[in-house]
Amino acid sequence: xxxxxxxxxxxxxxxxxxxxxxxxxxxxxxxxxxxxxxxxxxxxxxxxxxxxxxxxxxxxxxxxxxxxxxxxxxxxxxxxxxxxxxxxxxxxxxxxxxxxxxxxxxxxxxxxxxxxxxxxxxxxxxxxxxxxxxxxxxxxxxxxxxxxxxxxxxxxx
Amino acid sequence: xxxxxxxxxxxxxxxxxxxxxxxxxxxxxxxxxxxxxxxxxxxxxxxxxxxxxxxxxxxxxxxxxxxxxxxxxxxxxxxxxxxxxxxxxxxxxxxxxxxxxxxxxxxxxxxxxxxxxxxxxxx
Numbered sequence: 001x002x003x004x005x006x007x008x009x010x011x012x013x014x015x016x017x018x019x020x021x022x023x024x025x026x027x028x029x030x031x032x033x034x035x036x037x038x039x040x041x042x043x044x045x046x047x048x049x050x051x052x053x054x055x056x057x058x059x060x061x062x063x064x065x066x067x068x069x070x071x072x073x074x075x076x077x078x079x080x081x082x083x084x085x086x087x088x089x090x091x092x093x094x095x096x097x098x099x100x101x102x103x104x105x106x107x108x109x110x111x112x113x114x115x116x117x118x119x120x121x122x123x124x125x126x127x128x129x130x131x132x133x134x135x136x137x138x139x140x141x142x143x144x145x146x147x148x149x150x151x152x153x154x155x156x157x
Numbered sequence: 158x159x160x161x162x163x164x165x166x167x168x169x170x171x172x173x174x175x176x177x178x179x180x181x182x183x184x185x186x187x188x189x190x191x192x193x194x195x196x197x198x199x200x201x202x203x204x205x206x207x208x209x210x211x212x213x214x215x216x217x218x219x220x221x222x223x224x225x226x227x228x229x230x231x232x233x234x235x236x237x238x239x240x241x242x243x244x245x246x247x248x249x250x251x252x253x254x255x256x257x258x259x260x261x262x263x264x265x266x267x268x269x270x271x272x273x274x275x276x277x278x279x280x
Contacts, residue, residue, distance in 0.1 A: 015182050015260055015269050017195050022259035029202055043181065043202055058209045062241060066216050096205075098215035129221050133268050134181040134201045134210075 006044060007033055042137050048092050070094045076147065077116060085147040183223045186266045189258060196260035217241050223268040 007030040011018040016026075029043075036056065037049035050056045060068045071094045077086040093102075106129060107114050114126075121128035122138055132138045181201030189196040204213070213219045217238055219226050226238070233240035233251050242248045249256055 020259040098211040
């Protein structure tokens with residue numbers, strides 16, 4: 001298990017006011033996060049494993065009639081780029097998010113209708129709305145660019 | 158550069174970072190400074206252990222862009238936005254000012270993070 005020292009205490013996170021009386025009551029990140037499955041990037045928690053292994057059980061809705069829609073398919077992206085193909089898993093995204101969080105404003109549902117750009121993503125648009133802020137950061141290239149292209153044809157001798 | 162300074166620099170670069178800031182904290186300071194309150198700190202890590210993203214970003218209507226949600230204390234008292242849970246039933250109520258208004262005075266509204274890319278440029 002990770003040591004709680006790997007997470008900056010609230011009083012030294014440069015966000016909380018060390019003089020705030022709340023610091024005596026608020027939960028410390030190390031206490032909450034150290035027991036969860038580890039990651040090597042971001043806030044050092046593998047949130048998908050935490051969810052799938054039942055280490056956390058976040059509520060899906062407050063209102064009983066709110067829809068919870070899970071979608072299981074994968075979408076292949078970046079088919080003509082130079083980097084490996086992106087296999088986007090709808091499942092892991094819809095375990096957290098509603099369809100309307102991405103569709104139709106960030107991404108159109110129609111296959112091929114979205115012009116994705118790493119520049120835009122790095123500036124906090126498209127995938128970068130979450131990745132790099134609350135989901136694994138953009139330095140983890142191979143987690144999205146995860147599907148090799150078929151090998152290039154051999155040069156004839 | 159003196160040999161000592163070079164050694165210290167090399168050690169600093171080589172040392173594994175023992176303090177890794179958790180990221181995803183949103184500071185909300187549209188009105189707090191002006192009202193003489195500390196800015197609000199919203200920790201994503203704390204809330205996502207308990208609620209899926211869709212609860213706040215779909216049911217409660219929080220847009221996924223720090224600074225784009227104009228939340229008044231009156232809204233919270235009426236049970237909107239944070240007030241859907243911060244109502245003394247699911248979580249502490251709006252009278253516990255200090256517990257949310259716990260940020261450093263003067264911090265601008267945005268998402269704060271500590272990972273390798275320092276966060277998307279737009280924030």
